[in-house]
Amino acid sequence: MSRIQQTLAAIDALHAQDPETVEGKAKELIYAENMSAWLEKLNADASDELNIAVRSQHLCRWEIPRSEFPMDRPGYLKWRTELGKLHARKAVEIMQTQGYSKESCQQTESIIRKLGIKRNTETQTLEDCACLVFIETDFLNFAEKHPEEKVIRIVQKTWAKMSEQAHQEALALDLPAEALSLIQKALA
Known part of the structure; x- marks a missing residue:
């Protein structure tokens, strides 16, 4: 090994x-x-x-x-x-x-x-991975437990942390319609 x-x-x-x-x-x-x-x-x-x-x-x-x-x-x-x-x-x-x-x-x-996020490409990549894991695996469960306004704020904060590459990956995920709807509201 x-x-x-x-x-x-x-x-x-x-x-x-x-x-x-x-x-x-x-x-x-x-x-x-x-x-x-x-x-x-x-x-x-x-x-x-x-x-x-x-x-x-x-x-x-x-x-x-x-x-x-x-x-x-x-x-x-x-x-x-x-x-x-x-x-x-x-x-x-x-x-x-x-x-x-x-x-x-x-x-x-x-x-x-996460020192130097947005300035250090490796730190940014770690943040992108964390955001994508959240969107792919935890987002819907999170959304079901919180008011829509809070969910929209969290999506907006999460989106702001992500690179353009991560944005494209997130938008390409095969998410349930309700998750996509919340993401679209947050990004509108």
């Missing part, structure tokens, strides 16, 4: 510890696989650092429950910041055991923490 394969396998071993499962499979492992599938579509020649960052997007997410932070916007943002630090730290620990350089580890950490 190559170094990148060993690294991704170690990351997946942590994902597999997620106590939340879907049909017997760790939820975050499913998410990681979806993220990597989108990366393959968006950038089949991605660097090791980007592959690792994309695969680590929710690494050990369950270790920092949302309930530990105030249930308001500042609490949510603080939670997301702490998660980013956790994901990056865990990924870098694995990279170090696989012999990646300090520079590679720092690059991966920067991507995971």
Whole structure:
């Protein structure tokens, strides 16, 4: 097995510890696989650092429950910041055991923490993957639980984070009519 394969396998071993499962499979492992599938579509020649960052997007997410932070916007943002630090730290620990350089580890950490989004193409690609996974796998479920106005705002915020390539991929998804209708309302 190559170094990148060993690294991704170690990351997946942590994902597999997620106590939340879907049909017997760790939820975050499913998410990681979806993220990597989108990366393959968006950038089949991605660097090791980007592959690792994309695969680590929710690494050990369950270790920092949302309930530990105030249930308001500042609490949510603080939670997301702490998660980013956790994901990056865990990924870098694995990279170090696989012999990646300090520079590679720092690059991966920067991507995971979404530093330089819209300026760094690798960070943008990770964000695109996350947005596309949300639209493809979670959007309809999210929309069913929230008022239409909130859903439209979330779609607009999500869309603003995405590259033009990701916009085209999202519009090409085979989504149910109700999901497409909400996206069209948000983009109108």
